[in-house]
Amino acid sequence: MSILTDPQKAAFATSHPAWTLHEETITRTFTFEDFAEAIGFVTRVGVAAERVFHHPDIDIRWNTVTLTLTSHDVGGLTERDVELAARIDSFVD
Numbered sequence: 001m002s003i004l005t006d007p008q009k010a011a012f013a014t015s016h017p018a019w020t021l022h023e024e025t026i027t028r029t030f031t032f033e034d035f036a037e038a039i040g041f042v043t044r045v046g047v048a049a050e051r052v053f054h055h056p057d058i059d060i061r062w063n064t065v066t067l068t069l070t071s072h073d074v075g076g077l078t079e080r081d082v083e084l085a086a087r088i089d090s091f092v093d
Contacts, residue, residue: 003076012082018093019085024076026085029066030092038063041091048087054080056088 004012009021019026032038042058042065049055057068067088069081 001071001074001078001080003071003074003078004082008082009077012077012085016082016085016089018089025068025070026077026081027066027068028085028088029064032063032065035062038065041065044091045088048091049084052080052084054084056084 003024012026013019013021016026019028030038030041032041038060042060045056045058045065045067054069054071059066059068069085070076071078071080
């Protein structure tokens with residue numbers, strides 16, 4: 001799996017403006033009605049991540065969930081990251 005090129009990263013950032021691109025990571029924060037809804041979302045993310053064996057960093061703060069994606073094994077953003085981000089977007093958008 002190869003690291004995305006700068007043009008590929010820019011294309012992702014343009015097509016997924018809710019995600020923040022920072023060097024070799026992408027991050028998005030989601031806000032929900034309450035803790036239970038946030039945990040339900042995290043469960044959906046966990047199932048999707050496990051299916052593709054690619055797991056985001058997850059920070060949960062009551063009704064706010066922040067996800068960060070990168071491919072640690074290759075040291076940067078890959079197709080796995082942007083594909084999982086797009087799948088996660090489908091849960092809320």
